[in-house]
Amino acid sequence: MRRSAAPSQLQGNSFKKVKFIPPGRSNPSPDEEITKMSPDVKLLQVAANKNTFLQLQNNTQICSLNLPTDGSAREINHGHNYNGKHCLEASVMATLDPPHTVHSAPKEITVPKRQEEEEPDSLVKYFSVVWCKASKKKHKKWEGDAVLIVKGKSFTLKDLEGKDIGRGLAYKFKELEKIEEGHRVMIGGKEVEVMGIISPDDFNSGRCFQLGGGSLAISSSSQAAKKCFSNPFKSVCKPSSKENRPNGFQDCKPRHDPHAQNNNHQWMFNKNCSPIVDVVIDPYLVYHLRPHQKEGILFLYECVMGMRVNGRCGAILADEMGLGKTLQCISLIWTLQCQGPYGGKPVIKKTLIVTPGSLVNNWRKEFQKWLGSERIKIFPVDQDHKVEEFIKSPFYSVLIISYEMLLRSLDQIKNVKFDLLICDEGHRLKNSAIKTTTALISLSCEKRIILTGTPVQNDLQEFFALIDFVNPGILGSLSSYRKIYEEPIILSRQPSASEEEKELGEKRAAELTCLTGLFILRRTQEVINKYLPPKIENVVFCRPGALQIELYRKLLNSQAVRFCLQGLLGNSPHLICIGALKKLCNHPCLLFNSIKGKECSSTWDENEERSLYEGLVNVFPADYNPLMFTEEESGKLQVLLKLLAVIRELRPTEKVVLVSNYTQTLNILQEVCRRHGYAFTRLDGQTPVSQRQQIVDGFNSKYSSDFIFLLSSKAGGVGLNLIGGSHLILYDIDWNPATDIQAMSRVWRDGQKHPVHIYRLLTTGTIEEKIYQRQISKQDLSGAVVDLTKTSEHIQFSVEELKNLFTLHESSHCVTHDLLDCECTGDKDHTGDSLEKVPISRNCQLGPHHQKSSSLKPLSMSQLKQWKHFSGDHLNLTDPFLERIRENVSFFFQNITNQSTVI
Numbered sequence: 058m059r060r061s062a063a064p065s066q067l068q069g070n071s072f073k074k075v076k077f078i079p080p081g082r083s084n085p086s087p088d089e090e091i092t093k094m095s096p097d098v099k100l101l102q103v104a105a106n107k108n109t110f111l112q113l114q115n116n117t118q119i120c121s122l123n124l125p126t127d128g129s130a131r132e133i134n135h136g137h138n139y140n141g142k143h144c145l146e147a148s149v150m151a152t153l154d155p156p157h158t159v160h161s162a163p164k165e166i167t168v169p170k171r172q173e174e175e176e177p178d179s180l181v182k183y184f185s186v187v188w189c190k191a192s193k194k195k196h197k198k199w200e201g202d203a204v205l206i207v208k209g210k211s212f213t214l215k216d217l218e219g220k221d222i223g224r225g226l227a228y229k230f231k232e233l234e235k236i237e238e239g240h241r242v243m244i245g246g247k248e249v250e251v252m253g254i255i256s257p258d259d260f261n262s263g264r265c266f267q268l269g270g271g272s273l274a275i276s277s278s279s280q281a282a283k284k285c286f287s288n289p290f291k292s293v294c295k296p297s298s299k300e301n302r303p304n305g306f307q308d309c310k311p312r313h314d315p316h317a318q319n320n321n322h323q324w325m326f327n328k329n330c331s332p333i334v335d336v337v338i339d340p341y342l343v344y345h346l347r348p349h350q351k352e353g354i355l356f357l358y359e360c361v362m363g364m365r366v367n368g369r370c371g372a373i374l375a376d377e378m379g380l381g382k383t384l385q386c387i388s389l390i391w392t393l394q395c396q397g398p399y400g401g402k403p404v405i406k407k408t409l410i411v412t413p414g415s416l417v418n419n420w421r422k423e424f425q426k427w428l429g430s431e432r433i434k435i436f437p438v439d440q441d442h443k444v445e446e447f448i449k450s451p452f453y454s455v456l457i458i459s460y461e462m463l464l465r466s467l468d469q470i471k472n473v474k475f476d477l478l479i480c481d482e483g484h485r486l487k488n489s490a491i492k493t494t495t496a497l498i499s500l501s502c503e504k505r506i507i508l509t510g511t512p513v514q515n516d517l518q519e520f521f522a523l524i525d526f527v528n529p530g531i532l533g534s535l536s537s538y539r540k541i542y543e544e545p546i547i548l549s550r551q552p553s554a555s556e557e558e559k560e561l562g563e564k565r566a567a568e569l570t571c572l573t574g575l576f577i578l579r580r581t582q583e584v585i586n587k588y589l590p591p592k593i594e595n596v597v598f599c600r601p602g603a604l605q606i607e608l609y610r611k612l613l614n615s616q617a618v619r620f621c622l623q624g625l626l627g628n629s630p631h632l633i634c635i636g637a638l639k640k641l642c643n644h645p646c647l648l649f650n651s652i653k654g655k656e657c658s659s660t661w662d663e664n665e666e667r668s669l670y671e672g673l674v675n676v677f678p679a680d681y682n683p684l685m686f687t688e689e690e691s692g693k694l695q696v697l698l699k700l701l702a703v704i705r706e707l708r709p710t711e712k713v714v715l716v717s718n719y720t721q722t723l724n725i726l727q728e729v730c731r732r733h734g735y736a737f738t739r740l741d742g743q744t745p746v747s748q749r750q751q752i753v754d755g756f757n758s759k760y761s762s763d764f765i766f767l768l769s770s771k772a773g774g775v776g777l778n779l780i781g782g783s784h785l786i787l788y789d790i791d792w793n794p795a796t797d798i799q800a801m802s803r804v805w806r807d808g809q810k811h812p813v814h815i816y817r818l819l820t821t822g823t824i825e826e827k828i829y830q831r832q833i834s835k836q837d838l839s840g841a842v843v844d845l846t847k848t849s850e851h852i853q854f855s856v857e858e859l860k861n862l863f864t865l866h867e868s869s870h871c872v873t874h875d876l877l878d879c880e881c882t883g884d885k886d887h888t889g890d891s892l893e894k895v896p897i898s899r900n901c902q903l904g905p906h907h908q909k910s911s912s913l914k915p916l917s918m919s920q921l922k923q924w925k926h927f928s929g930d931h932l933n934l935t936d937p938f939l940e941r942i943r944e945n946v947s948f949f950f951q952n953i954t955n956q957s958t959v960i
């Protein structure tokens with residue numbers, strides 16, 4: 058029989074194909090490769106083996122990067138530093154349950170119930186097959202590889218993208234048991250020939266689809282990290298034919314020693330057979346590097362050099378905020394720009410760093426901080442420094458540009474040959490359709506790094522986009538990824554999932570984590586905790602003012618709210634109601650402004666906003682002037698003022714970062730600063746990008762007289778260092794815990810000299826408490842919230858939830874505490890069991906075994922219970938700041954991290 062054009066004939070069947078050869082690259086036959094192995098290369102290996110191979114040394118002065126040329130180097134890299142760890146590290150990123158969209162899962166088998174009962178599970182078998190349309194032709198022209206699942210008496214045929222392409226029933230039971238290679242079956246109009254057996258493990262993990270899908274160039278199994286330096290020829294078998302497989306497929310032996318020295322990297326990158334030299338990081342930098350940063354640089358080096366995944370040069374560094382991703386990249390750039398493993402020749406000449414506009418100058422400053430101005434010539438693009446200048450001058454090696462400017466200068470940038478591309482805050486590339494992503498994809502640079510402090514596995518499709526950006530095609534096409542990974546994983550997380558579906562989903566998730574863990578690294582804040590001062594976090598429940606309560610009641614009685622509670626959510630009136638309540642919590646004058654603004658507006662939506670605001674204006678005093686607002690009208694504002702006063706008094710040299718999500722609220726806070734003579738500076742969405750760094754530097758400077766930094770968290774939170782402030786007050790709460798966490802991370806980071814105090818202000822019994830509960834309750838950590846781009850518009854509310862949201866709890870000191878099932882009455886310091894005893898539960902797209910605690914994760918209810926907590930009436934408050942504000946506070950939660958750190 059001739060099997061012309063069947064893919065299997067060219068490369069062996071799907072699970073026998075050569076591994077580690079990325080799609081698109083030629084896949085030379087093993088024999089060809091072996092004959093190419095020149096004596097020179099062997100000599101070179103000997104030379105290489107004599108080299109002191111590259112390890113991260115404990116000596117802070119020397120940090121050299123490994124070049125994997127022999128087995129020992131392999132062990133150092135992956136046995137010691139990363140083996141298995143990456144799967145673990147990568148897993149830490151995942152935080153959330155599956156997104157709300159539920160995809161229909163591929164149904165493996167549909168067998169009538171009665172049959173299923175008769176057939177034992179052990180009869181599920183998997184085969185790799187080739188298929189073609191049924192015909193009477195003698196010489197078959199096979200059309201493709203596929204996976205055949207035989208369960209009981211039923212067949213399912215899946216193509217290598219995971220799609221069902223055929224189903225069948227019948228066959229006698231005994232015959233089914235005998236299926237082996239060479240066997241032919243007819244399924245749904247297709248003729249199928251069995252090529253080999255697939256182990257359940259290979260099927261469950263999805264590996265049997267990978268290579269044939271033209272996707273993964275990575276070794277199989279959880280040992281992937283270790284194997285990525287193994288011989289690329291190791292899995293090679295001759296195309297299947299009965300002659301050379303006398304004992305059946307499973308006895309098939311590799312033709313070449315899988316443990317032989319790996320020269321693959323050299324084959325690809327050292328064609329001139331240059332001598333191998335150690336790549337050593339500048340001791341000037343090493344002196345400052347933290348251990349996790351040394352590890353991170355080694356990781357980035359291995360990724361961009363194509364050492365972790367053969368021929369793939371992308372990486373995602375997803376360290377939590379403040380871990381010094383910038384310094385790690387600067388070290389990498391400086392190292393690669395000066396040297397390389399082959400003949401010492403530099404690996405890169407030009408680097409492109411794309412970053413949010415507000416951070417262009419931060420990058421410049423960091424380069425200056427760590428390398429001074431002489432070593433490396435960087436070119437930050439701003440109004441006065443255009444890309445043309447960079448292009449014309451051979452002087453500069455690093456171009457730093459904002460995402461917006463990149464789009465405008467794309468044509469010019471495309472003409473420059475960049476060897477390394479770094480995308481800071483790169484989670485924005487999670488949408489492959491947006492212009493920025495397509496622009497960056499169009500750049501030919503192979504070595505790509507995404508930096509992000511935000512977890513990247515919240516949404517499996519966004520995850521795919523990020524992975525596909527750094528290592529294009531590594532997960533195959535989006536459609537095959539969906540079938541093989543996303544759908545089974547999501548399905549397995551549904552409450553209705555069967556055991557089988559759960560197992561499959563978990564295995565696929567584990568496999569995906571392992572594969573991507575080779576080039577994703579995430580470390581949590583804990584690795585730098587020991588370098589940081591203590592952090593005292595407080596959740597402060599502020600009693601609402603009398604006017605606030607009256608207006609709140611009135612709003613809840615409005616027709617608009619009643620409509621919402623009847624489930625009439627057509628034009629999203631609930632969002633308008635929520636917005637009004639939130640404004641009221643910040644200050645009644647904001648609500649007043651909205652009412653007046655709408656009265657004058659011709660676009661006032663008759664049905665919704667009018668019915669919400671009806672009669673409200675009468676609750677305000679007749680001569681109410683929002684510009685003359687008083688501080689007593691808002692519970693939170695009163696607390697804020699007392700807090701500012703006590704900070705000023707007790708810590709006269711310390712500064713405060715005051716955060717709100719709303720510009721209008723910042724206006725009020727600014728007015729309050731003015732009234733009380735507090736010097737302030739402000740950064741919000743309107744602040745020109747060119748001025749942002751200056752404002753930040755000004756505040757951080759010890760010579761600055763500014764006491765307060767007014768920050769709009771959404772506008773400018775990401776990436777900023779505000780270590781000049783040691784008190785951070787979150788004036789309002791966002792639905793999305795990530796926004797708040799981002800803001801909080803601005804002050805508690807490397808370089809902070811003082812103990813950090815964080816105050817989160819919530820109005821007792823109101824919607825703010827509900828949002829907080831939603832943030833921290835496990836159930837609500839689902840897809841919609843932990844992502845900076847998601848807002849309340851993305852959250853679906855049931856009528857029940859709205860009922861709860863639209864309730865004012867006037868008699869409670871703290872509804873959140875009431876919900877904790879805590880026995881205490883809040884009359885003394887109360888802390889539950891030690892925090893360690895409480896399992897920290899995090900929901901993760903990639904499964905339960907990928908969970909790890911982290912200080913930057915949203916709290917869970919059970920964790921909150923472990924915080925010290927007490928009511929405002931508590932007599933002996935030891936914290937002098939809390940003591941001063943207690944009068945307006947009904948309840949406190951407090952947690953101290955790093956209490957023992959000596960600063």
Ligand SMILES: Nc1ncnc2c1ncn2[C@@H]1O[C@H](COP(=O)(O)OP(=O)(O)OP(=O)(O)O)[C@@H](O)[C@H]1O
Pocket residue numbers: 345346347350376377378379380381382383384423426509510775776777778802806807808
């Ligand atoms: N080894 C170090 N020693 C001292 N300071 C350091 C070190 N590494 C980084 N820093 C400082 O820590 C601060 C935070 O670093 P960086 O801005 O790079 O964090 P990041 O990981 O990018 O965080 P984000 O996700 O918030 O952007 C910077 O001021 C940086 O200079």
Ligand SMILES: [Mg+2]
Pocket residue numbers: 382383481482776
């Ligand atoms: Mg950063």
